[in-house]
Amino acid sequence: MSQKKEWSAKSHLKLSGMPAIKLLKNFDSSWLKGGHSVKRLAELSSLNFIERKEVFVLMGLSG
Known part of the structure; x- marks a missing residue:
């Protein structure tokens, strides 16, 4: 990952x-x-749901 993209993600x-x-x-x-x-x-x-253009919803509290 380029330094600019890494900074942007952070x-x-x-x-x-x-x-x-x-x-x-x-x-x-x-x-x-x-x-x-x-x-x-x-x-x-696996992230295969991305290629299939499906939505993956996570619900709940973080942590």
Whole structure:
């Protein structure tokens, strides 16, 4: 990523008011029940929904 794009991304994140940056690789999936939820998490991390032009909505509190 170019320095300008990296600065822009950091600025947008700062302005968004999000309390912290969270990554899927750090997500504790041990509390997920059933294969359906684990499958959804894997789908999210693959980003294949973007190529299919689908919307992925995450709801809930951050953190």
